[in-house]
Amino acid sequence: MYQTSTIVYCAIDTLIPQRGRTAPGFDEFSLALDVASIPVVWVTDRTRLQIDDPRRKFGHNHPFITEGGGGVCLPEGYFHLRPEKTLRLGRFTSIPIAEPQPAAAEALEALSEETKISAVPLRSLSPRELAQNSGLPEREAELLRQRDFDELFFFAGASDQDIDRFVAAGREKKYQLRRHGVLWSLAIGANLKQCIRELSKLYDRALRYHASILGIATSEDSEELLAATDRSLLLTTSKKHATEFQYSSKIRQFSLANDDTWEQILEGIKTKT
Numbered sequence: 001m002y003q004t005s006t007i008v009y010c011a012i013d014t015l016i017p018q019r020g021r022t023a024p025g026f027d028e029f030s031l032a033l034d035v036a037s038i039p040v041v042w043v044t045d046r047t048r049l050q051i052d053d054p055r056r057k058f059g060h061n062h063p064f065i066t067e068g069g070g071g072v073c074l075p076e077g078y079f080h081l082r083p084e085k086t087l088r089l090g091r092f093t094s095i096p097i098a099e100p101q102p103a104a105a106e107a108l109e110a111l112s113e114e115t116k117i118s119a120v121p122l123r124s125l126s127p128r129e130l131a132q133n134s135g136l137p138e139r140e141a142e143l144l145r146q147r148d149f150d151e152l153f154f155f156a157g158a159s160d161q162d163i164d165r166f167v168a169a170g171r172e173k174k175y176q177l178r179r180h181g182v183l184w185s186l187a188i189g190a191n192l193k194q195c196i197r198e199l200s201k202l203y204d205r206a207l208r209y210h211a212s213i214l215g216i217a218t219s220e221d222s223e224e225l226l227a228a229t230d231r232s233l234l235l236t237t238s239k240k241h242a243t244e245f246q247y248s249s250k251i252r253q254f255s256l257a258n259d260d261t262w263e264q265i266l267e268g269i270k271t272k273t
Contacts, residue, residue, distance in 0.1 A: 006212045006269055007203050008033065008040040009065075009196060009229060011221035016054050018046070018140065029262040030058055038269060041065065041199065043192065043217075043225055045180065048073055048089055049143045063199055068178060068185070069192030069224065070098040070149030072199050081205050083198065089148055095198050096149070098176075098190040104151035107175060108186045117166045118156040122183070123147075134183070150187035152180075193228035214269060218256075226251055233265055 015023040033040050042064040044051055051064060063074050071087070072095040087094045098104070105121060112119040122130060122145040131141040133154065145152060155163055170177045176187040196213065204210050215229030219236055226232040232251040252268070254261045 003207065004038050004211055006038055006214055007200065008038060008269065009043055009213065009215050009225060010040050011043045011215075011217035011225050012054070013044050013046065014218040014220045015235075016058075018050070018136065023256060025262040027058060029266060030060070032262075032266050033269075034059070036266070036270060039063075039203075043221075044068075045178075045185075047143065047147055048092065048094075049146050050140075065192065065195045065199070067098070067147065067149045067187065067190065068176075069190040069195050070187055071096045071100075072195050074202075079202050079206055081202060083202060094148070095195070097194050097198070098149040099188040100149060101147055101151070103188050104147070104149065104186050107173070107188055108151045108153055111166065111170055111173070111175070111186070115162075115166050115169050117158050117162045119153045119166065119184075120156050121145075122152045122154075150176075150185040150190060152183055152185050154183050192224045196228045216265070233268070235261075 015026050030040065039062045040060075041062055042051065042055070042060060044064065044066055045068045046066065048066050051066065054060070055064070061075055061078075063072055063078060065072050071089075073089065073092040074083075074095070076091060076093070083093075083095050085095065087096045087100060105123070108119055108121060122133070125133060125145075127138050127142065130145060131138045134141045134144055136144060155166070158166070167177050170186060174188075176185075176190045178185050178187075200211075200213055213228075213230040215225045215232040217225045217232070217234065219234065222232075222234055226234065230250070234251050234253045235256050236253055237256055254265060258264075
């Protein structure tokens with residue numbers, strides 16, 4: 001466990017896409033954080049299994065938050081303190097925030113029956129159908145549907161009005177319904193802010209002082225994360241795009257189009273500016 005004054009929470013789905021190139025400079029930035037003994041917690045909508053290969057590639061050995069705030073995964077032996085509520089998931093100890101599966105799967109089925117709107121869970125598809133609907137190779141598609149907390153699905157033959165009615169009915173039940181392109185997810189109790197709060201408590205207990213909480217996210221992944229941190233860095237592709245977002249003074253903007261962006265961010269983290 002590092003002695004550090006800052007814990008970085010970084011939304012990685014746009015920076016490390018499932019298909020395509022990693023954002024230029026992000027790998028060097030990650031290594032520099034490690035050399036500086038600054039922990040970086042990855043935040044992703046992906047599953048524990050989906051994020052396994054990127055973590056191995058980048059040598060990421062810190063906790064990470066999966067499925068849009070479904071839970072926190074702690075590497076074995078990372079903390080000598082045990083959280084109050086834990087769940088064993090593979091080789092990780094998890095702090096569950098959302099209700100674990102099959103709660104979301106059962107809720108989706110019940111909501112579909114109640115609204116008379118067909119919602120097809122990905123876990124019900126054959127490997128070939130799953131690959132076709134997700135646009136991923138079969139191996140990656142298989143990891144997509146092995147969820148710990150939320151349930152991925154798509155609407156079959158539903159109009160926009162049907163979808164709005166389905167979402168409204170789910171939100172009345174306090175379900176978290178999120179759109180991911182043509183796919184949707186349903187979770188019960190997912191809360192990114194609560195994930196950060198619970199993990200930050202562990203860091204504070206381990207360090208015996210409060211470390212500053214810094215969020216890093218692109219505009220595509222920023223809404224929930226940047227609202228849950230002490231200070232934040234918003235990564236944009238152009239000044240024109242950045243002006244579409246109105247944030248408080250605690251948020252600084254950096255353009256990924258600049259060659260020295262990651263160096264500026266690293267220096268800002270070290271100096272807390």
